[in-house]
Amino acid sequence: MKPSAPVLAVTSGEPAGIGPELCLQLALGEPPPGGVVVVGDPTLLAQRAALLRLEVDLVELSPGAPVPPARRGVLPVWPVALREPSRPGELAVANAGYVLETLDVAIAACRDGRAGAMVTAPLHKGVILDAGHAGFRGHTEYLRDACGVDEVVMMLATDSALHAAGSDWQGSTALRVALATTHLPLREVADAISEAGLERILRILQADLTRWFGIARPRIAVCGLNPHAGESGHLGREELEVIEPCLVRLRNEGFELDGPLPADTLFTPRHLTGVDAVLAMYHDQGLPVLKYAGFGQAANITLGLPIVRTSVDHGTALDLAGRGLADAGSLRVAVALAADMADRGSATP
Numbered sequence: 001m002k003p004s005a006p007v008l009a010v011t012s013g014e015p016a017g018i019g020p021e022l023c024l025q026l027a028l029g030e031p032p033p034g035g036v037v038v039v040g041d042p043t044l045l046a047q048r049a050a051l052l053r054l055e056v057d058l059v060e061l062s063p064g065a066p067v068p069p070a071r072r073g074v075l076p077v078w079p080v081a082l083r084e085p086s087r088p089g090e091l092a093v094a095n096a097g098y099v100l101e102t103l104d105v106a107i108a109a110c111r112d113g114r115a116g117a118m119v120t121a122p123l124h125k126g127v128i129l130d131a132g133h134a135g136f137r138g139h140t141e142y143l144r145d146a147c148g149v150d151e152v153v154m155m156l157a158t159d160s161a162l163h164a165a166g167s168d169w170q171g172s173t174a175l176r177v178a179l180a181t182t183h184l185p186l187r188e189v190a191d192a193i194s195e196a197g198l199e200r201i202l203r204i205l206q207a208d209l210t211r212w213f214g215i216a217r218p219r220i221a222v223c224g225l226n227p228h229a230g231e232s233g234h235l236g237r238e239e240l241e242v243i244e245p246c247l248v249r250l251r252n253e254g255f256e257l258d259g260p261l262p263a264d265t266l267f268t269p270r271h272l273t274g275v276d277a278v279l280a281m282y283h284d285q286g287l288p289v290l291k292y293a294g295f296g297q298a299a300n301i302t303l304g305l306p307i308v309r310t311s312v313d314h315g316t317a318l319d320l321a322g323r324g325l326a327d328a329g330s331l332r333v334a335v336a337l338a339a340d341m342a343d344r345g346s347a348t349p
């Protein structure tokens with residue numbers, strides 16, 4: 001008998017941002033088969049619902065209690081208490097611990113099987129660092145450390161690239177972009193790219209494109225780091241000394257890798273034809289292209305974790321919080337993808 005669909009734990013993110021209202025909007029749409037449970041402060045959610053006149057029935061569950069069957073208009077909540085009341089658009093360092101606690105609750109639920117996947121609404125990295133959580137970089141790195149793995153890979157994909165395999169996913173706005181480095185100052189990027197690190201990342205990317213996206217032999221296009229992929233060493237030597245040797249070794253094992261290619265022209269239809277994912281060397285090399293292609297309709301996936309985690313493609317949008325202007329499209333995409341991945345995960349022996 002097929003097990004029932006897994007519930008998804010959705011963290012509500014920075015309380016002063018748009019996360020709480022996106023979670024409420026989620027409840028007004030068609031729920032995924034196993035339903036969702038939001039991890040956050042019930043009073044915050046009730047206040048935001050009242051402010052925006054969203055008719056959502058919040059059902060506060062005791063920690064660990066089973067989540068009732070999904071119903072439109074009903075939002076089960078695993079409560080985590082704010083440290084101080086939150087106002088839309090106004091960050092408070094006191095609530096940084098609250099945001100991290102919501103993540104811990106969701107991670108624990110995924111690890112002990114009470115949830116099949118976690119989906120994260122956006123948090124504000126700056127306020128968490130201001131609160132003294134030194135070294136915090138983002139969900140991706142926090143999840144890596146919390147799950148005790150050495151390496152994870154951040155990949156964003158536009159909606160049209162999420163559910164199809166192989167060459168079927170190709171289209172003008174269909175794109176999967178993974179990153180070799182994540183939340184680092186640009187000054188530190190070159191030093192952070194090593195042959196061994198790239199190899200780990202490419203192994204995770206290849207394995208998870210097969211596991212989650214059904215691509216038997218993924219073809220990955222790899223960006224260079226420097227302009228014109230280093231111009232034969234005249235504009236930087238990382239391509240010759242770090243990236244190329246790694247690609248040669250993995251090609252010898254049967255990996256299908258293009259590159260290192262100049263990043264300015266890699267993202268053109270001719271070079272993307274037949275490519276299943278692009279590996280960019282740093283955040284703003286790859287993500288502007290992805291967000292230009294599909295902002296608001298894309299999801300962020302952390303590959304290489306022992307649990308399933310997806311997220312939105314945008315941030316806290318403090319300028320929109322509490323105004324009813326935030327678009328829940330990306331959260332819906334992230335939830336649909338997490339449901340799909342959790343379903344596949346529960347079917348995997």
Ligand SMILES: NC(=O)c1ccc[n+]([C@@H]2O[C@H](COP(=O)([O-])OP(=O)(O)OC[C@H]3O[C@@H](n4cnc5c(N)ncnc54)[C@H](O)[C@@H]3O)[C@@H](O)[C@H]2O)c1
Nearest residue numbers: 121122123124125126311312314315316317319320326327
């Ligand atoms: N998944 C995450 O947790 C995540 C992702 C990206 C950024 N962030 C964080 O969010 C904070 C703000 O980052 P930022 O200003 O660079 O990016 P942002 O995505 O919050 O905002 C960029 C622009 O996009 C708009 N926007 C964002 N989401 C929208 C939505 N759902 N509907 C309509 N418009 C939307 C904003 O109003 C703003 O004009 C930072 O602390 C950043 O690190 C978090």
Ligand SMILES: N[C@H](C(=O)O)[C@H](O)COP(=O)(O)O
Nearest residue numbers: 138139140141300311313314
């Ligand atoms: N790099 C992501 C983006 O620009 O969408 C974002 O900062 C979220 O990263 P985490 O999922 O690691 O918080």
